[in-house]
Amino acid sequence: MFLPVQTPPGKRGNASLRLGLGLLLLQLLCLSEAMAAEKMRLQLRWLHQFQFAGYYMALEKGFYAQAGLDVQILPGGPGTPKPIDLLLEGDVDFAVANSGLVIARMQGKPLVALAAIMQSSPIVWIVRADSDIYTPHDLAGKRVMLMPAPESAELLITLAREGVDHAHLELQQTSFNPQDLLDGNTDAYNGYISNEPFWLQQQKVPYRLVKPREYGVNFYSDVLATREDLLQQRPAQVEAFIQASLQGWQYALENTEESIQLIHQRYAPDRSLEHLRFEAEQLKKLIMPELVQLGHMNPGRWQAIAQSYLDLGMADGPIELDGFLYKRQLATDHSLLYRVLAGALLALLLLGAVALRFARLTRKLRLEVGRRRQAEQELRDSNLQLERLANTDRLTGQWSRLKIEELAHNEIKRAERYGFPLALVFLDIDHFKSINDLYGHDVGDCVLTGVAQRIKSHLRDSDSLCRWGGEEFIILMPHTDLDQACLIAEKLRDLLAAEPLTGTIGVTASFGVTQWQPGQGLGELVHCADLTLYRAKKLGRNRVERFSPCAILPLV
Incomplete structure (x- = not known):
């Protein structure tokens, strides 16, 4: 018969003490591993300023340290290699770049976009208020400064979409000195909406801005990026860096004055507090934290940006963006796994x-x-x-009546503000009812679609085509006077009559052309064009008539 061994009370106390010391040692080991911060280097696009406030605040407020990161922030500026080049060479771990990042990706370079801080680009043209430059069209024949590609992409794409030929411009390499605008060395200076306008205000020089966003060109800016190999090797650290950086941006935008004071004291003492406040106010409008989640990126918008670079000839296709946009990684490296397991074991015990x-x-x-x-x-x-x-019109794919009314109201406001011409063309397919009666409505629908496609293919990018109703169409032509609009309408009339649309079915059309006059609303403008179209039909159809108050009875 065996009796259980009894442990003396003193030895039981020693055993408990050893167990407690063992648990404490295990906890200290886990803590020491967690305290071994990962060293990370961040390359900025430019010199220290509020443009990078979120990263400064993430460092100064300890968000990086709390994430286990030891971050070094490196300024850019003249003489510094491009952030993307430094990133690819392995000199830095993260970089702040513009939307041109996608060009490098299409070239096969292993770059990943992590977060877009600015939802809209700050780049603009700045012109003197006493100049005659109001729109991109007014830059023709002028001296225009541009930064090296792809920094100037938004401006170049604006010119292309507005139909302004580069050959008509006197392009200049940017001097990075707005004094050239004051001294008359250039007519349009490329700059940031958050920077040079403050300097001009200090100089008491009135100015105007030509903004790409007003012409449908809206790119991301200040995109945080890294390399694919870093993301694959240390996904947890990359995720921690992103979250700490966005936390820093949230803090900077919610505590603007504190951030400004800190940047002035520690990073940009040569930049005045007033300048930093102006910069912060302008950049907040581009970041849009009240409307968009910080760092948000839309794949469809990146696709459109990449296509714009292709259209401009700044990149070669095809557009393959798989792996370009960061997705939260679930895998971890072994060291982090060991720390998590040790921490989880201790947590389970306690x-x-x-x-x-x-x-x-x-x-x-x-x-x-x-x-x-x-x-x-x-x-x-x-x-x-x-x-x-x-x-859009479901049959022809062109703008609907509701949409053209919206576009026309906007163009009329621009015409009133800047004084540039605006023309409207009203056209009607001749004898369209007989086509429906002879061939049926299916063929009539094909004719409508064919007319719309043929006209649309010969319009400028700035022109808008709308199916107004039935067999009637409207063309809105910004920056176009009555003589120009009549020439275009005559070309379209001849184009439709030149050859049949479907099989042996040929069509002609009658055109009424008018030009917007100060004080006119859209209804009166359309009415003038409609009366002119009616005169074209009365005079035999298949012709272009221009609005003349003498030839048409006044409106009642």
Whole structure:
């Protein structure tokens, strides 16, 4: 018969002490590993200024340190290699770049876009208020400064979309000195909306801005980027850097004055507090934190930006963006795995049921977040589809009447503000009813579609074509006077009559052309064009008539 061995009370106390010391040692080991911060280098695009406030605040407020990161922030500027080049060469771990990042990706360079801080680019043309430059068209024959590609892409694409030929401009390499605008060395200076305008205000020089965004060119700017190999090797550190940086940006935007004072004291003492305040106010409008989540990037918008670079000849296709946009990584490196396992074991020993409950709640929260994101995406897709249906004619694919009214009101406001010409062409397919009667409505629909496609293919990018109703179409022509519009209408008339649209069916059309006059609304402008179209039909059809108050009875 065996009796159980009894442990003396003193030895039992020693055993408990050894167990406690062992647990304490394990906890200290985990803590020491966590305290070994990862060294990271961030390359900025330019000299220290509020443009990079979020990164400064992430460092100064300890957000990087809390994430286990030891971050060094490196300024850019004249004489410094491009941030993307430094990133590819492995000299830095992260870089702030513009949307030209996608060009390097299409060239096969292993770059990944992590977060877009500015939802709109700050780049603009700055002209003197006493100049005659109001729109991109007014730059023809002028001296125009541009930064090296791709920094100037937004400006170049604006010129292309507005139909302004580079050969008509006197292009100059940027001097990075707005004094050239004051001294008359250039007519249009390329700059940042957040920077040079403050200097001009200090000089008491009135100025105007030509903004690409007003002409439909809207690119991301200040995109945080890294290399694919770094992301694959240290995904947890990359994720930690992103989150700490965005936390820094959130703090900087919510505590603007504190951030300005800190930047002035520690990073940019040569930049005045007033200048930093002006910069902060302008950049906040481009970051749009009240409307868009910080760092948000839309794949479709990146696709459109890449296509713009292709159209401009600054990149070669095809557009392959798989892996270009950062997606949250689930894999971890081995060192982090060991720390997590050790911490989880200690937590299980000490907290047990509490940790299990917390894990369940976390999983439920992640599932709910995923469901909400999916619902939000479906809602955005639905809204885009509804917008397309509302804005386009379902048969011809051209603008609907509702959309052209919106565009026309905007163009009339621009014409009133800047004084440039605006023309409107009203056209009607001749004898269209007989086509429906002889061949049926299916053939009539084909004729309408063919007429729309043939006209659209010969219009400028700045012109807008709308199916007004039935067999009637309207063409809105900004920056076009009555004589120019009549010449274009005559070319379109001849184009339609030149050869049949479908099989042996040929069509002609009658055109009424008018030019907007100060004080006119859209209704009166369309009415003048309609009366002119009616005169064209009365005079035999297949002709172009121009509006003349003498030839048409005044409006009642």
